[in-house]
Amino acid sequence: MSVPLLEFRHVWFRYPNTLTPVLQDCSVALGAGRKTALLGLNGSGKSTLFYVAAGLYRCDRGEVYWQGQRLVHQPAALRQWRQRVGLGFQDPEQQLVAATVAEDISYGLCNLDLPTPEIEARLEQTLREFELLELADCPLHHLSLGQKRRVALAGVMALAPPLLLLDEPTTYLDHTQTEHLRAVLDRIHAAGTTIVIATHDLDFAYCWADWIIILADGHVVVSDCSDVVFDQWQTQASSQCLGIPTLLNLWLSLPPSWRRQRQPPRTVAEFSHALGDLFRDLLGHR
Numbered sequence: 197m198s199v200p201l202l203e204f205r206h207v208w209f210r211y212p213n214t215l216t217p218v219l220q221d222c223s224v225a226l227g228a229g230r231k232t233a234l235l236g237l238n239g240s241g242k243s244t245l246f247y248v249a250a251g252l253y254r255c256d257r258g259e260v261y262w263q264g265q266r267l268v269h270q271p272a273a274l275r276q277w278r279q280r281v282g283l284g285f286q287d288p289e290q291q292l293v294a295a296t297v298a299e300d301i302s303y304g305l306c307n308l309d310l311p312t313p314e315i316e317a318r319l320e321q322t323l324r325e326f327e328l329l330e331l332a333d334c335p336l337h338h339l340s341l342g343q344k345r346r347v348a349l350a351g352v353m354a355l356a357p358p359l360l361l362l363d364e365p366t367t368y369l370d371h372t373q374t375e376h377l378r379a380v381l382d383r384i385h386a387a388g389t390t391i392v393i394a395t396h397d398l399d400f401a402y403c404w405a406d407w408i409i410i411l412a413d414g415h416v417v418v419s420d421c422s423d424v425v426f427d428q429w430q431t432q433a434s435s436q437c438l439g440i441p442t443l444l445n446l447w448l449s450l451p452p453s454w455r456r457q458r459q460p461p462r463t464v465a466e467f468s469h470a471l472g473d474l475f476r477d478l479l480g481h482r
């Protein structure tokens with residue numbers, strides 16, 4: 197078995213001002229190359245898990261590993277760690293540091309001590325990819341929340357970390373921007389980046405993820421391939437309170453005898469195609 201990209205081993209974490217640990221004996225492995233959705237109710241510890249994974253918080257007990265190498269909270273090791281693990285915060289306001297869009301995206305690139313022509317090239321490419329060229333010189337405080345979200349994401353992705361953790365990236369995005377985000381993520385993933393998204397957007401997770409992790413009370417209760425997890429979605433206690441993805445719900449409303457031999461569709465296009473097949477079968481045209 198290959199070594200996971202990032203691994204939590206029996207991690208415990210408690211905020212200084214609280215009695216109960218948020219992460220409780222949390223063990224999970226993030227395999228390289230996956231598109232993982234991290235699911236869990238409000239307060240289950242998803243953001244906290246990301247902060248610990250990114251080296252922003254230090255766990256009280258347990259260990260965190262990068263390809264088998266243990267995370268040590270020393271300045272040089274942390275600097276290297278943060279180049280490996282990119283984190284997009286849930287609240288974009290927490291992430292934006294500069295005055296304008298272009299300055300904000302350049303900020304992280306400058307911290308990498310890259311040569312100026314490379315910074316300029318990466319900035320231009322990022323602005324283009326995130327459709328931010330026209331907003332390049334716009335002051336950040338003039339942007340809508342959705343636009344700030346896009347700039348914050350662009351800033352993280354410009355650094356091209358091998359592991360990208362995105363906390364609720366679809367929040368505040370309209371339909372077009374959500375579709376655009378999906379395309380960008382697909383491209384980044386195809387270029388070799390491992391991506392983990394913490395989300396309440398089950399429909400997004402259903403279409404996008406190939407791996408699902410469910411967190412409950414700071415503990416990983418499910419970590420499996422998405423086909424397996426969604427196949428058992430209705431019978432899994434941990435998924436009960438999370439709701440059900442719309443496409444899966446619609447699929448389960450079709451005749452069981454008809455869908456039994458078929459793979460559940462994971463996109464609207466696949467679902468429409470399957471419905472066409474069903475109607476043709478019902479009308480005896482096949």
Ligand SMILES: Nc1ncnc2c1ncn2[C@@H]1O[C@H](COP(=O)(O)OP(=O)(O)OP(=O)(O)O)[C@@H](O)[C@H]1O
Binds near residue numbers: 211212213236239242
């Ligand atoms: N700075 C903090 N100090 C004390 N408690 C905190 C702090 N940040 C978060 N918590 C608590 O830790 C628990 C887990 O919070 P966290 O934000 O990690 O959960 P989450 O799963 O990301 O939630 P959501 O889905 O609502 O974003 C919550 O009970 C929260 O109140």
